[in-house]
Amino acid sequence: MTIFDPSVQHRIMVCVTPQKSCERLIQRGAARARELGGEFCVVYVNKSQDLGRDLKEHKILLELFEMAKGLGGTVSILSGNKVYHTLAEYAKNNRITHIIVGKSLRSAFDVQKNGEIINPLIKAVENNGILVEVVE
Template identity: 35%
Template sequence: MSIYQNVLVCVTKQKTCERLIKAASKLKAENGNLRVLHVAKNSWNILDNSRESEALDYLFKVSKEHNADMTMLRADNISKTIADFAKNNGIDLVVLGQSNNEQENKFYKRLCTLLKDEISVEVIS
């Protein structure tokens, strides 16, 4: 298992993403940085959905427990936004959750293409 200096965890609006934050915290160097990112599409209204906003609040607290900053962004092109964020913040590992959803697998491939082997991507099951 490799150890990384700057790790970015991508989370959705589900409390189960806590496992991604915990796993990513083990992949960063002792003095490394952990960042958590949630990108919502511009058309999504997360604040009107109490369960989703509660989940994001929970993930914010979990992030703090692992000394990670959590950022929320809005964009229509989520994979490009994540890639740009990673490149602009010196990230050397992006952590994603595993999915059996074909659309999400296409997302993974798009993200890897955008990162052009400059930044590692690890999928956590």
């Protein structure tokens, strides 16, 4: 299932988590799409054990999705245990040209427990010529 217009050359994928700080990533994705004359989508990966998330986080996600739609983007919720793998597959399948991710605000312990996402994602998509932009 492709969500992009096949004639569009630049496809920007913005990766979000249920945090207010992701608004800046969506703004960056929308701006990049405008600059390049492309389209953008906002993607959230729901790991199966995350289904019981509290309503506050769902509310933040819904706000992020509304913001993305308001800026002309589309929204996708993906499922997968390995976040970077799920994102890389989606990017390849949808011929994404740019990925925008936020620098992790997670603790070192959380990264150790749940795994790093950014570096494995960059490695997973570099052979496809997909540019990964990490926003501070």
